[in-house]
Amino acid sequence: MVNEYFQLIHYGGSFYxxxxxxxxxxxxxxxxxxxxxxxxxxxxxxxxWVGLFFxxxxxxxxxxxxxxxxxxxxxxxxxxxxxxxxxxIPTIEHTTGFxxxxxxxxxxxxxxxxxxxxxxxxxxxxxxxxxxxANKLFIFGTFLWFKNFFQDENKVLLCFLIPSLILYSSLSLxxxxxxxLSSFFLLNLLRGKYVFxxxxxxxxxxxxxxxxxxxxxxxxxxxxxxxxKSYLMIGIFAATMLVVGLVIExxxxxxxxxxxxxxxxxxxxxxxxxxSYAGWAxxxxxxxxxxxxxxxxxxxxxxxxxLPEFLLMPMPWNWTNFFYPIQALESYLxxxxxxxxxxxxxxxxxxxxxxxxxxxxxxxxxxxxxxxxEGTFVRYRFTLFYPFLLALFYLAYSKLExxxx
Amino acid sequence: MSFLKKYNIVEKFKIIKQxxxxxxxxxxxxxxxxxxxxxxxxxxxxxxxxFYVSATLREAQTxxxxxxxxxxxxxxxFKSDAGSNVYDQFRSNMHSYVLAQRMWxxxxxxxxFGNGTMDEEYFNTIPKNHTIGQKAGAFLLGYDLFEYxxxxxxxxxxxxxxRPTKEVKATNIVVYVMDQNKDFAIDFLNAVIxxxxxxxxxxxxxxSKEIIAETYKQLATSRNSSITSxxxxxxxxxxxxxxxxxxDLPYHIYFIDPPHSSEYPVTPKVSSIIFSNIIIxxxxxxxxxxxxxxxEDLW
Numbered sequence: 107m108v109n110e111y112f113q114l115i116h117y118g119g120s121f122y123x124x125x126x127x128x129x130x131x132x133x134x135x136x137x138x139x140x141x142x143x144x145x146x147x148x149x150x151x152x153x154x155w156v157g158l159f160f161x162x163x164x165x166x167x168x169x170x171x172x173x174x175x176x177x178x179x180x181x182x183x184x185x186x187x188x189x190x191x192x193x194x195i196p197t198i199e200h201t202t203g204f205x206x207x208x209x210x211x212x213x214x215x216x217x218x219x220x221x222x223x224x225x226x227x228x229x230x231x232x233x234x235x236x237x238x239x240a241n242k243l244f245i246f247g248t249f250l251w252f253k254n255f256f257q258d259e260n261k262v263l264l265c266f267l268i269p270s271l272i273l274y275s276s277l278s279l280x281x282x283x284x285x286x287l288s289s290f291f292l293l294n295l296l297r298g299k300y301v302f303x304x305x306x307x308x309x310x311x312x313x314x315x316x317x318x319x320x321x322x323x324x325x326x327x328x329x330x331x332x333x334x335k336s337y338l339m340i341g342i343f344a345a346t347m348l349v350v351g352l353v354i355e356x357x358x359x360x361x362x363x364x365x366x367x368x369x370x371x372x373x374x375x376x377x378x379x380x381x382s383y384a385g386w387a388x389x390x391x392x393x394x395x396x397x398x399x400x401x402x403x404x405x406x407x408x409x410x411x412x413l414p415e416f417l418l419m420p421m422p423w424n425w426t427n428f429f430y431p432i433q434a435l436e437s438y439l440x441x442x443x444x445x446x447x448x449x450x451x452x453x454x455x456x457x458x459x460x461x462x463x464x465x466x467x468x469x470x471x472x473x474x475x476x477x478x479x480e481g482t483f484v485r486y487r488f489t490l491f492y493p494f495l496l497a498l499f500y501l502a503y504s505k506l507e508x509x510x511x
Numbered sequence: 512m513s514f515l516k517k518y519n520i521v522e523k524f525k526i527i528k529q530x531x532x533x534x535x536x537x538x539x540x541x542x543x544x545x546x547x548x549x550x551x552x553x554x555x556x557x558x559x560x561x562f563y564v565s566a567t568l569r570e571a572q573t574x575x576x577x578x579x580x581x582x583x584x585x586x587x588x589f590k591s592d593a594g595s596n597v598y599d600q601f602r603s604n605m606h607s608y609v610l611a612q613r614m615w616x617x618x619x620x621x622x623x624f625g626n627g628t629m630d631e632e633y634f635n636t637i638p639k640n641h642t643i644g645q646k647a648g649a650f651l652l653g654y655d656l657f658e659y660x661x662x663x664x665x666x667x668x669x670x671x672x673x674r675p676t677k678e679v680k681a682t683n684i685v686v687y688v689m690d691q692n693k694d695f696a697i698d699f700l701n702a703v704i705x706x707x708x709x710x711x712x713x714x715x716x717x718x719s720k721e722i723i724a725e726t727y728k729q730l731a732t733s734r735n736s737s738i739t740s741x742x743x744x745x746x747x748x749x750x751x752x753x754x755x756x757x758x759d760l761p762y763h764i765y766f767i768d769p770p771h772s773s774e775y776p777v778t779p780k781v782s783s784i785i786f787s788n789i790i791i792x793x794x795x796x797x798x799x800x801x802x803x804x805x806x807e808d809l810w
């Protein structure tokens with residue numbers, strides 16, 4: 107069932123809302139039971155996943171107001187509009203990033219996300235939360251795929267119980283899809299499946315161009331430079347990146363400055379209702395000049411200086427909602443987990459690990475350079491860090507890797 | 512065939528069939544469907560069908576230009592989002608207490624909270640019921656509750672009912688109301704929009720008159736011919752503005768599509784309620800049966 111009047115009726119927190127979304131939960135829980143009966147998962151996984159499938163009902167309207175993650179309305183509106191009329195909602199139609207001739211190949215990220223998530227045959231696409239259930243099914247599918255590489259299913263299950271993953275997969279956002287595609291990409295690359303990994307770059311490009319930039323570098327580094335085979339090649343790869351960066355410095359800086367200013371403008375708040383792009387348009391031009399980076403070495407220097415803050419945020423003095431302390435503790439835990447996994451079987455001596463960590467470092471530097479709004483960048487950091495953590499988990503615990511070592 | 516063997520499709524199909532035989536294709540499922548239908552009927556019976564009444568408006572003015580913030584692409588992004596402030600002004604006026612007061616004086620309080628009698632004595636004394644929580648709060652904190660409905664209630668009603676929306680990069684404003692009585696909703700929406708605009712116009716007329724009065728004073732003392740000329744221009748333009756405001760046509764906005772109703776109620780969606788309830792109750796029946804038979808394995 108599709109809500110053709112989505113833009114008019116949000117069913118926000120009403121009795122109808124819970125009826126529609128409970129039906130979606132029941133569908134997923136039933137699917138989990140079938141998977142359990144087919145012996146794909148154990149009883150622990152069944153119970154945990156039924157619990158996880160319930161979480162979308164706990165976030166929107168219950169624990170948080172959906173406007174806190176306001177983009178959800180766009181995703182939900184888009185899927186309902188596409189399913190009922192076949193056309194995008196006006197805001198997306200007005201903002202297609204590419205010329206109309208290539209629009210079909212590079213759809214708007216919201217349209218693409220809605221199309222992909224909309225393939226899940228949920229009973230209802232009626233409210234802002236419906237797509238969150240589709241997200242849940244996709245993340246469950248990832249779990250089923252990922253656990254095949256390991257002997258201990260319970261350990262894998264723990265990887266899917268990270269608070270931010272539960273939160274983002276319980277909302278109608280594209281972050282879950284980015285995490286899934288990124289994880290698929292990294293694992294396929296680690297397994298040497300270049301064609302499949304290369305194909306995955308296409309949806310990643312549509313969904314998150316920043317992630318595409320990092321992954322395409324990783325792809326080139328592994329495929330062309332064979333940087334996962336020796337430290338020397340990692341060094342050559344890094345030097346080449348730097349040289350190419352310096353040759354096309356102007357273009358690189360233009361892109362970086364655009365993102366730096368755009369995120370700063372989004373986060374701009376002078377108080378008294380003067381905020382975001384509108385506020386920036388009136389008062390932010392001078393500030394914009396001070397934010398501009400003028401050379402690659404300067405960009406690296408600023409990024410390195412801001413990296414600790416990016417890794418540890420949200421800082422205690424910026425905690426404005428109850429998610430922030432949880433996310434702060436989680437960020438410390440994830441860094442510790444990365445360290446623990448790296449020290450397992452002296453993984454830090456592994457060249458594959460070195461390249462993986464190097465690419466993660468590049469990605470973190472890139473984000474710390476353009477970092478502005480805490481909430482947004484906590485989300486971005488997680489979507490970057492988590493797939494790398496899964497990849498590291500694969501290196502540390504997978505059946506194949508253990509056998510090879 | 513090797514595919515079937517590799518994934519053991521036949522075996523898995525048998526397991527699923529067995530699962531359905533054991534937990535789904537049984538009498539309790541039929542009972543669940545029956546109960547779900549009764550539950551749906553109850554929900555539908557208690558639901559109030561609501562019509563969607565909307566009006567599409569276009570801003571008659573646009574705000575001044577925005578300063579350039581540098582960078583071609585970036586500039587375009589920010590400029591397009593900055594937009595005009597007519598919508599903000601319109602929305603603020605619509606949800607203001609002043610507007611509620613004006614509408615109250617026109618008798619809208621009576622139409623909404625009373626029997627529709629336009630007698631001022633009547634609609635200022637429509638008795639108001641209070642919840643136990645409100646009464647307890649008033650008793651504990653020591654303040655009096657309003658005995659009658661007032662413009663405050665009308666303001667809350669307008670805020671809850673009349674919702675203006677504007678897409679980020681669009682120029683149209685859509686104002687909508689959802690109500691079970693479509694005729695009332697059309698009249699109400701029309702009145703709210705026109706009164707909002709009228710209020711904005713009156714504010715501008717007062718402002719223009721003040722400017723004229725002050726400019727006359729300046730004109731009387733001015734000795735410089737170019738300043739005198741500029742002041743005279745100001746007075747002319749303010750008089751022109753007053754002339755353009757003192758008519759019945761909308762000023763800030765104009766109607767592209769006047770208030771109109773959906774043909775049928777847009778909520779509740781009966782088929783979705785029935786379908787969802789069937790799924791919920793059927794799942795509960797299957798889950799109960801499944802847990803009963805697999806208690807030992809699960810715990």
